[in-house]
Amino acid sequence: MTQANAYAAHSDQSGLAPLTLERRELRSDDVAISIDYCGVCHTDIHFVQNDWGMTQYPVVPGHEIVGRVTAVGDGVTGFSQGDIVGVGCMVDSCRECEPCRHGLEQYCLEGPVLTYNGQDRHDGSMTYGGYSEAIVVNKDFVVRIPERLDPAAAAPLLCAGITTYSPLRHYGVQAGHKVGVIGMGGLGHMGIKFARAIGAEVTVFTRSEAKVSEAQAQGAHHVIVSTDDAQMQAAAGYFDYMLDTVPVQHDLNPYLSLLRHDGTHILVGLVEPIEPTVHAGNLVFGRRVLAGSLIGGMPETQEVLDFCADHDIACDIEMLDIRNINEAYERVKRGDVKYRFVIDMATLREIAT
Amino acid sequence: MTQANAYAAHSDQSGLAPLTLERRELRSDDVAISIDYCGVCHTDIHFVQNDWGMTQYPVVPGHEIVGRVTAVGDGVTGFSQGDIVGVGCMVDSCRECEPCRHGLEQYCLEGPVLTYNGQDRHDGSMTYGGYSEAIVVNKDFVVRIPERLDPAAAAPLLCAGITTYSPLRHYGVQAGHKVGVIGMGGLGHMGIKFARAIGAEVTVFTRSEAKVSEAQAQGAHHVIVSTDDAQMQAAAGYFDYMLDTVPVQHDLNPYLSLLRHDGTHILVGLVEPIEPTVHAGNLVFGRRVLAGSLIGGMPETQEVLDFCADHDIACDIEMLDIRNINEAYERVKRGDVKYRFVIDMATLREIAT
Numbered sequence: 001m002t003q004a005n006a007y008a009a010h011s012d013q014s015g016l017a018p019l020t021l022e023r024r025e026l027r028s029d030d031v032a033i034s035i036d037y038c039g040v041c042h043t044d045i046h047f048v049q050n051d052w053g054m055t056q057y058p059v060v061p062g063h064e065i066v067g068r069v070t071a072v073g074d075g076v077t078g079f080s081q082g083d084i085v086g087v088g089c090m091v092d093s094c095r096e097c098e099p100c101r102h103g104l105e106q107y108c109l110e111g112p113v114l115t116y117n118g119q120d121r122h123d124g125s126m127t128y129g130g131y132s133e134a135i136v137v138n139k140d141f142v143v144r145i146p147e148r149l150d151p152a153a154a155a156p157l158l159c160a161g162i163t164t165y166s167p168l169r170h171y172g173v174q175a176g177h178k179v180g181v182i183g184m185g186g187l188g189h190m191g192i193k194f195a196r197a198i199g200a201e202v203t204v205f206t207r208s209e210a211k212v213s214e215a216q217a218q219g220a221h222h223v224i225v226s227t228d229d230a231q232m233q234a235a236a237g238y239f240d241y242m243l244d245t246v247p248v249q250h251d252l253n254p255y256l257s258l259l260r261h262d263g264t265h266i267l268v269g270l271v272e273p274i275e276p277t278v279h280a281g282n283l284v285f286g287r288r289v290l291a292g293s294l295i296g297g298m299p300e301t302q303e304v305l306d307f308c309a310d311h312d313i314a315c316d317i318e319m320l321d322i323r324n325i326n327e328a329y330e331r332v333k334r335g336d337v338k339y340r341f342v343i344d345m346a347t348l349r350e351i352a353t
Numbered sequence: 354m355t356q357a358n359a360y361a362a363h364s365d366q367s368g369l370a371p372l373t374l375e376r377r378e379l380r381s382d383d384v385a386i387s388i389d390y391c392g393v394c395h396t397d398i399h400f401v402q403n404d405w406g407m408t409q410y411p412v413v414p415g416h417e418i419v420g421r422v423t424a425v426g427d428g429v430t431g432f433s434q435g436d437i438v439g440v441g442c443m444v445d446s447c448r449e450c451e452p453c454r455h456g457l458e459q460y461c462l463e464g465p466v467l468t469y470n471g472q473d474r475h476d477g478s479m480t481y482g483g484y485s486e487a488i489v490v491n492k493d494f495v496v497r498i499p500e501r502l503d504p505a506a507a508a509p510l511l512c513a514g515i516t517t518y519s520p521l522r523h524y525g526v527q528a529g530h531k532v533g534v535i536g537m538g539g540l541g542h543m544g545i546k547f548a549r550a551i552g553a554e555v556t557v558f559t560r561s562e563a564k565v566s567e568a569q570a571q572g573a574h575h576v577i578v579s580t581d582d583a584q585m586q587a588a589a590g591y592f593d594y595m596l597d598t599v600p601v602q603h604d605l606n607p608y609l610s611l612l613r614h615d616g617t618h619i620l621v622g623l624v625e626p627i628e629p630t631v632h633a634g635n636l637v638f639g640r641r642v643l644a645g646s647l648i649g650g651m652p653e654t655q656e657v658l659d660f661c662a663d664h665d666i667a668c669d670i671e672m673l674d675i676r677n678i679n680e681a682y683e684r685v686k687r688g689d690v691k692y693r694f695v696i697d698m699a700t701l702r703e704i705a706t
Contacts, residue, residue: 099614107614107639109590170640237462261452261460270633277630280623283645286460287523290643292636 005352006132007322009048011057015326016048018351019058021128023136024120028075031142033085038130039064039156040320040341041186042247045329047117056117062130063089063115064155064342066145076139084145086305088158089295091115091127091141103299105141131322133348143302146309153314156186156340157305159295160315164191164243165304166296167266168198175199177240180224182255184215187245187269189316189339192218195243197311203239205255232258237286245269252290256282264289315340321347358705359485360675362401364410368679369401371704372411374481376489377473381428384495386438391483392417392509393673393694394539395600398682400470409470415483416442416468417508417695419498429492437498439658441511442648444468444480444494456652458494484675486701496655499662506667509539509693510658512648513668517544517596518657519649520619521551528552530593533577535608537568540598540622542669542692545571548596550664556592558608585611590639598622605643609635617642668693674700 008019026032044061046052065087069079079085093100093108100108113121116129128135145154164187173179179200181191188204195202196219203222204215215223224231235258242255247269256265256278263286283290296304308314320328320341328341361372379385397414399405418440422432432438446453446461453461466474469482481488498507517540526532532553534544541557548555549572556575557568568576577584588611595608600622609618609631616639636643649657661667673681673694681694 104614104640167640261457267633267637271637272634273630273632275630277626277628278643279626280620280645281625283643284620284624284647285645287457287520287644287646289645290631290636291640292633292638292642293640294637 004132004134005348006060006128007325007348008058008060008128008131016061016131019060021060021132023134024123024125026071026073026136027122027138028073029139030073030136031069031076031079031085031139032071032134032136033065033067033087033142034070034134035065035067035130035132035345037066037152037155037345038062038343039159039315039317040325040328040332040343041159042332043159045332048329054117056126059117060128060131061116062132062343063087064158064160065115065130065135066151066155066158067135067345070134072139078139079142084147084151086143086145086154086158087115087130087135087137087141088143088162088301089115090298091118091137092121103297105297106295131325131343131348133345133352141298143298143305146305148309149305150314152319152342152344153317154305154308155342156190156315156317157308158301160186160190160340161308162296162301162304163187163268163293164245165194165307166300167268167291167293168194168241168243169300170293171241171264171266171291173198173200173241176201178203178238180205180239180242180255180258181220181245182242183245183269184211184218184339185245185335186315186340189218191243191245192220193313197307197313203235226254239263242266243268249273249275251276252278253282256288256290259286259288261286262288264291267292317342319344323347323351357485357487358701359413359481360678360701361411361413361481361484369414369484372413374413374485376487377476377478379424379426379489380475380491381426382492383426383489384422384429384432384438384492385424385487385489386418386420386440386495387423387487388418388420388483388485388698390419390505390508390698391415391696392512392670393678393681393685393696394512395685396512398685401682407470409479412470413481413484414469415485415696416440417511417513418468418483418488419504419508419511420488420698423487425492431492432495437500437504439496439498439507439511440468440483440488440490440494441496441515441654442468443651444471444490445474456650458650459648484678484696484701486698486705494651496651496658499658501662502658503667505672505695505697506670507658507661508695509543509668509670510661511654513539513543513693514661515649515654515657516540516621516646517598518547518660519653520621520644520646521547521596522653523646524594524617524619524644526551526553526594529554531556531591533558533592533595533608533611534573534598535595536598536622537564537571537692538598538688539668539693542571544596544598545573546666550660550666556588579607592616595619596621602626602628604629605631606635609641609643612639612641614639615641617644620645670695672697676700676704
């Protein structure tokens with residue numbers, strides 16, 4: 001494969017536009033994938049806008065990728081042409097450090113190679129993501145999409161799904177636990193589904209009375225309007241876990257006081273300084289824990305896909321024509337999507353032909 | 354018992370002065386104790402100075418109490434006259450809530466009754482602490498001091514000891530783990546001893562080169578001067594646990610980055626807002642945990658005393674004449690004590706006679 005059509009952001013503009021780019025030749029342990037669907041993650045927007053000051057243009061976003069195998073390298077035995085497969089946030093890691101050896105490639109001591117805006121460990125080339133007709137990825141970072149899953153709705157499981165599934169498992173959420181889910185976007189609505197499937201009692205926190213019925217429709221057993229002091233106070237000390245998916249700064253203290261002793265507040269969306277700051281007493285006086293979690297490793301990424309197939313769980317998506325990507329970004333920024341845009345890559349092929 | 358001589362702080366002064374106070378009559382489940390020793394905790398100073406705005410004067414501080422049983426109520430079977438016993442930070446709790454039923458009275462949902470400046474659950478009277486000749490305490494909040502322990506050096510185990518022992522156990526420190534201890538005061542030096550006794554590799558963090566040999570003498574396998582950037586950077590990602598005993602605001606971020614993935618930073622000293630604030634990325638990108646812990650429950654308070662007897666562990670103390678208590682407070686504030694003052698209550702009896 002020599003060329004693929006993609007949508008890229010360039011340094012002279014924040015919007016995305018068509019681009020023709022080189023995809024690397026197949027290595028012996030590579031899988032070539034024709035992309036059918038790619039989810040739109042808020043992280044894509046951060047990279048396009050260079051919000052974190054680390055974008056190298058041109059950048060092709062997209063790390064919730066589902067497609068069909070078109071070719072495999074000589075050394076690949078697990079995948080064959082025609083297989084429906086997925087690629088998430090990582091495409092390589094050192095494979096040798098302790099986290100890598102334990103299937104926690106996201107915490108690779110040398111840093112995982114990100115699916116886009118990353119640097120290939122072999123030839124130093126930049127990685128390009130899933131807003132594209134095709135991608136070539138090392139076999140160990142390709143997962144199988146179970147047949148029972150709708151491929152389009154499975155795409156967001158590769159970031160939004162694994163990001164919420166992994167911490168619920170790691171921090172020990174079990175049937176009967178009381179789990180609060182803060183935020184009801186792409187991550188939050190998946191958190192509700194997973195916590196329910198595990199058997200937990202799920203309470204959604206929303207700032208708006210108008211979203212109560214929506215939260216119930218998503219499967220929440222209870223809904224608390226976080227701007228209602230009486231509702232918040234009535235829940236003091238009630239929860240075993242909070243799954244906090246809010247990606248912007250917000251006050252954690254009111255939520256910490258809703259945890260019982262030994263409760264755990266899990267951050268998966270916030271990667272900024274915590275403002276307003278946490279009062280240490282909220283941790284000390286209840287032996288509470290403030291925890292973080294980042295996506296999930298490759299074994300667990302396969303696990304979440306299988307879990308979703310077993311439990312009939314899918315992401316709620318809105319299918320997107322790639323020509324409307326810039327408008328979609330504006331809607332994501334406003335929280336105006338239920339709950340994840342997924343690009344139908346057929347629309348990219350229409351432009352290219 | 355009707356009267357006991359004590360040292361109390363009054364609302365018109367910050368220093369301590371002699372006082373004669375009523376001790377309650379023995380109830381059927383009470384133990385009356387003649388106090389021999391009482392440790393001086395920084396918390397005592399906070400209460401005397403009303404730093405937390407909750408002091409009710411007169412306050413008799415002291416919650417690291419060791420003495421001899423002088424009488425027991427009709428319903429007491431576990432203690433007899435002459436037994437060497439201890440009283441820590443709590444003297445009662447609701448006994449019925451879930452934390453209480455699990456021996457975690459410090460997290461009692463109604464709040465434990467503190468040893469001083471607390472309110473008796475039966476008659477509403479104020480509780481008075483251990484800077485006193487005598488105390489009357491419910492049997493369930495009295496622990497046995499093992500014979501092998503020096504009673505004076507055992508006193509600080511009832512706060513400084515249990516406060517550091519409990520989180521090492523609860524958060525799962527085991528032999529071979531790499532544990533950092535931040536702060537080398539009353540709490541920190543006990544943390545070193547406990548972590549070593551468990552079989553962990555212990556590193557002490559100190560701001561001063563001058564304290565390196567002192568830390569080694571305390572049993573530290575390694576010492577890192579935290580003001581030396583090179584030493585700090587060389588330890589990035591090294592530690593499984595940090596036991597943070599620093600009671601004043603300090604930047605946690607440099608320490609968080611020294612934790613490996615899944616590492617745990619345990620706060621036991623800080624009960625203020627965390628300033629500077631924690632960067633959420635330091636938790637998310639390594640699945641790290643920021644945790645709190647408060648003293649320990651009654652079963653574990655007995656456990657730490659037995660553990661110290663089994664492992665020949667004692668607090669390093671400086672014996673104090675109660676007439677020098679105000680000077681001792683100034684020295685505690687300056688960190689000028691190795692590592693805990695313990696009041697010899699014989700000096701109070703000299704004044705009283």
